[in-house]
Amino acid sequence: xxxxxxxxxxxxxxxxxxxxxxxxxxxxxxxxxxxxxxxxxxxxxxxxxxxxxxxxxxxxxxxxxxxxxxxxxxxxxxxxxxxxxxxxxxxxxxxxxxxxxxxxxxxxxxxxxxxxxxxxxxxxxxxxxxxxxxxxxxxxxxxxxxxxxxxxxxxxxxxxxxxxxxxxxxxxxxxxxxxxxxxxxxxxxxxxxxxxxxxxxxxxxxxxxxxxxxxxxxxxxxxxxxx
Amino acid sequence: xxxxxxxxxxxxxxxxxxxxxxxxxxxxxxxxxxxxxxxxxxxxxxxxxxxxxxxxxxxxxxxxxxxxxxxxxxxxxxxxxxxxxxxxxxxxxxxxxxxxxxxxxxxxxxxxxxxxxxxxxxxxxxxxxxxxxxxxxxxxxxxxxxxxxxxxxxxxxxxxxxxxxxxxxxxxxxxxxxxxxxxxxxxxxxxxxxxxxxxxxxxxxxxxxxxxxxxxxxxxxxxxxxxxxxxxxxxxxxxxxxxx
Numbered sequence: 008x009x010x011x012x013x014x015x016x017x018x019x020x021x022x023x024x025x026x027x028x029x030x031x032x033x034x035x036x037x038x039x040x041x042x043x044x045x046x047x048x049x050x051x052x053x054x055x056x057x058x059x060x061x062x063x064x065x066x067x068x069x070x071x072x073x074x075x076x077x078x079x080x081x082x083x084x085x086x087x088x089x090x091x092x093x094x095x096x097x098x099x100x101x102x103x104x105x106x107x108x109x110x111x112x113x114x115x116x117x118x119x120x121x122x123x124x125x126x127x128x129x130x131x132x133x134x135x136x137x138x139x140x141x142x143x144x145x146x147x148x149x150x151x152x153x154x155x156x157x158x159x160x161x162x163x164x165x166x167x168x169x170x171x172x173x174x175x176x177x178x179x180x181x182x183x184x185x186x187x188x189x190x191x192x193x194x195x196x197x198x199x200x201x202x203x204x205x206x207x208x209x210x211x212x213x214x215x216x217x218x219x220x221x222x223x224x225x226x227x228x229x230x231x232x233x234x
Numbered sequence: 235x236x237x238x239x240x241x242x243x244x245x246x247x248x249x250x251x252x253x254x255x256x257x258x259x260x261x262x263x264x265x266x267x268x269x270x271x272x273x274x275x276x277x278x279x280x281x282x283x284x285x286x287x288x289x290x291x292x293x294x295x296x297x298x299x300x301x302x303x304x305x306x307x308x309x310x311x312x313x314x315x316x317x318x319x320x321x322x323x324x325x326x327x328x329x330x331x332x333x334x335x336x337x338x339x340x341x342x343x344x345x346x347x348x349x350x351x352x353x354x355x356x357x358x359x360x361x362x363x364x365x366x367x368x369x370x371x372x373x374x375x376x377x378x379x380x381x382x383x384x385x386x387x388x389x390x391x392x393x394x395x396x397x398x399x400x401x402x403x404x405x406x407x408x409x410x411x412x413x414x415x416x417x418x419x420x421x422x423x424x425x426x427x428x429x430x431x432x433x434x435x436x437x438x439x440x441x442x443x444x445x446x447x448x449x450x451x452x453x454x455x456x457x458x459x460x461x462x463x464x465x466x467x468x469x470x471x472x473x474x475x476x477x478x
Binding site for chain 2: 164165174182185232
């Protein structure tokens, strides 16, 4: 491969991971079904009063998105780790950070994007207004990639460990709290009639920060886990 | 005479030094605790607004400060270990984590005990309480990650990376929680330190020093155990009088 084609490499990794994901569609669907289930459990748990549900809708959807993205993180590197592909990737002359970024993007497209697309339907179950739904989707679009990227650090650190899944959540969930806060804050601000720009800008800032640093940190974590 | 600055960065020399230092730190911690609590509970007057309940701050403030500083120190040691590959730094980071978590827990616990009579609730989703809770989670994550990796070298390096990521994240979490709180509700009763009695300040300062001394003593004791465990195959440990 030509040296200049960093972008080409990125596209290649994304395409490869997407093809792999499409061959095993069940994995993708289970995450989505989990998301739908968790969201549907809340009205059963707290009661069907629409006023209350409308108030907590954004929080419920965000927490459910957070949890379901944790579920799929374990698979981010494990298959490649088990069949040796990951080792080859680390030996490759190309930058590991770019490879990792490709895997993060693919992971988001497989596990984050479906949640974003599903969210409006679930939001309607909670009687959210169209405007609040729009803000929710915008927040999820900005926030779920951050969850995938921060989660990737945890996935790399816990690679091949026993009890990896629970441990991964333990490590990553506290780090994702800001995303949750700004994501739900945006929806609340919009229903309160305040501007949502500040919340969404902060989410955007988190996304830029994560884009800049997490691929590199994840690459370092992978090197630690693989040595 | 040239001083070898790195003499005590070797576990074998540090082990002996730590052993000599522990009694001093432990003893002075005990004395400072006794003095601080005496001033706090006997000398300091009753607070006009909060009555006797305020006296819990003499433990609460010190443990909150310690829990935050210890996280930074832990992350610093972890980073040293990661960058310069010094074994002792990583061991120090591992030794600090439980003490930091303990202080975070004490801080939350005493905060709850104070909150019940003052705010009328054990727990309030106040920005400080919430970020302290998240700090406790970060400590637990560090400990859990370290504990679940068998290879000590990988455990050190992986948890070091986690600690660094965590310490970068701490300000982000703190401010997000702060803004989240101000958006949700007006701030609850604030601890107004307008004119604090001198004895109160003294008691707070002395207990803070006591907590530092205690933390140092305990961390040194723990790091000695870690050194013994990690270096058990070496010759110098086999020759130690307490091992023989």
